[in-house]
Amino acid sequence: MKTRAALAAVGVGFGLWGVWLMFQSLQLPQLIRLPLWLGGVVIADDFFLVPTTVAIGWLVTRWSIGPGHHRTVGAVRTTLLYVGITTLIAIPLLLRQGKGANPTVLPRDYLRDWLLLEATIIVSGTVIFLLQRSRLTFRRSRASSGDIGGR
Structure with a gap:
């Protein structure tokens, strides 16, 4: 205690x-604008981010109910999680770019870099999803051929 x-x-x-x-x-x-900014963040979170996250989660859950999807849903959830995390990390950089910020702090094209990162995550997730799906098809076909032989 x-x-x-x-x-x-x-x-x-x-x-x-x-x-x-x-x-x-x-x-x-700045102190006067701070509550306005914080209020805007709460509104954006409650009316945009949370409903979007719930809708995507619901869609992935409904999709995972299908036959054979329960084993590949991990790749989809992980890909969506990484896209969400990297987007949340990149939002401050994307919003500050081009606003007269210190050029030594923000010298890069963060929008392009963020889009490349998201594309890399999505392509990697798609490859892993397809690999898992093809392995499941291969395992299923071998198991069913053993059953046909009467073993």
Whole structure:
């Protein structure tokens, strides 16, 4: 119990220190825009990202119910997970590009690089999916030929 209270106190302390640093580094107009930005993030999350994620998850689940799909659904879920994670990581870079940001920090074409990364993930996931599917077909055909022989 003492450890939990100590960790909670340390966490609250770090949080308060972060708020203090934020108030020191931001000016009043930025502090006024901050709640608007945070509210926009909540709205974008609740009305776009969450319904999209739930819909894609529902579609993948419905698809995985089909015959033989339960073994290949891992490749589809993993591909979608990696696309989602890399997109979330890339969003700040994509939004800041071209806004007069420090050119030494953002010298690259992040949109092109992100699209190449997503294409690589999707192609890799498709190859793995097709390999798993072809192995399942091969195993199924060998098992059924053994059954025909009466073994």
